[in-house]
Ligand code: ATP
């Protein structure tokens with residue numbers, strides 16, 4: 353039988369195949385799990401894993417390598433990891449934890465992994481961001497100069513906040529911290545600010561209530577809610593603020609103004625403490641691990657006012673911190689105070705006395721915000737802070753004195769009215785022109801002829817009167833940002849026209 357196999361052809365085919373041979377074996381960096389529990393897996397044999405690298409176990413549970421020791425690594429599991437067993441394989445992915453980001457996140461409620469939890473389907477996104485992005489450096493920042501109107505008159509007039517500032521709200525349980533935070537978000541309607549509200553370790557019902565308020569008031573249009581409730585594993589409560597920050601950064605670097613609220617960082621620190629103790633790291637003060645300071649400093653440094661090259665975007669950070677019995681010198685509150693630009697302190701005593709929002713003006717400060725106040729507000733709000741602080745002292749003293757001289761009596765009377773003026777209902781933020789009108793009325797003594805208990809009602813009605821009958825006042829203040837003589841005249845007219853009929857009202 354004749355065969356026409358030619359040896360040279362065969363050898364050329366073989367040669368070609370050898371040339372084109374590419375070994376396809378993939379080297380995966382894997383290890384095995386000797387121990388798993390409480391959301392922490394210990395992994396042996398996973399060499400060269402990076403700190404913060406995403407790892408994936410056989411059952412698909414993702415984790416983040418966090419504790420790198422000489423012969424093993426600890427991974428924080430982003431899920432329950434119930435099917436991970438002793439001896440399970442874990443693979444390093446070579447990626448640092450990332451989340452998807454896009455404009456479509458606006459109006460959505462997501463978890464710490466940026467997955468939707470509002471039942472409205474997937475969030476389309478083509479980009480992603482590192483959960484732990486580095487903070488912008490010194491050169492890419494500029495100083496804070498634009499106002500961030502929060503809505504509560506006591507804050508905007510006496511403890512003003514600027515866009516790009518970091519201002520924590522600190523107070524005991526149930527003192528209205530969340531109310532201040534959510535009012536600030538409600539007040540951003542039409543202000544061109546994108547808000548991110550991060551709820552950490554709260555009751556699911558409380559978060560639902562906040563989301564409902566946002567929806568009712570049309571605030572969801574410009575807001576993203578990131579939520580890990582009290583029943584979420586600590587390993588998911590801990591990264592929630594960083595996820596929120598990554599979402600806000602996406603907008604900041606696209607030249608937009610953003611604000612981010614962390615409600616609250618005490619619970620996040622507790623989640624981190626739990627994780628650290630489970631990873632067997634040595635406990636320090638209040639059993640927090642040694643790096644708990646870095647936990648919040650790296651977060652707060654991500655807030656910034658970008659310079660002109662970066663497009664002038666901003667990220668205002670408004671963390672909430674819970675205290676025990678008003679103790680601001682506890683570990684977490686002092687840490688947070690030391691790395692932010694002031695604090696708004698809410699006092700349980702004021703709250704219980706019916707002074708709400710319960711802002712203790714004496715010990716609340718804003719270190720950079722006054723540069724950002726509009727001129728009209730500066731014109732009227734120079735005095736009230738000092739007056740209120742003096743009044744609080746005087747009031748305590750006056751309880752012992754039987755007859756006071758006329759000047760002291762006047763000061764007390766004015767103080768009582770100023771305090772009344774700063775009371776404000778929840779979910780009723782005031783625009784800056786309404787605030788200017790209110791403070792102007794107070795500091796110029798127009799409230800002195802009223803009884804203290806009439807003040808709040810008078811001011812509410814006066815503001816309505818100005819809006820409907822003297823719209824020019826608001827227009828001038830909005831456009832010139834100044835309380836011009838003309839605007840002042842309109843306001844004086846309104847006060848004069850309104851006071852008489854008010855005094856004739858029954859009750
Ligand atoms: P927690 O420590 O539980 O998180 P919190 O400090 O966040 O509490 P809030 O939940 O904001 O406090 O408020 C506590 C209660 O006080 C709520 O019932 C709220 O409706 C009420 N409240 C808050 N602010 C005001 C206000 N300005 N006027 C009237 N009621 C208010």
Ligand code: MG
Pocket residue numbers: 529530531615
């Ligand atoms: Mg709260």
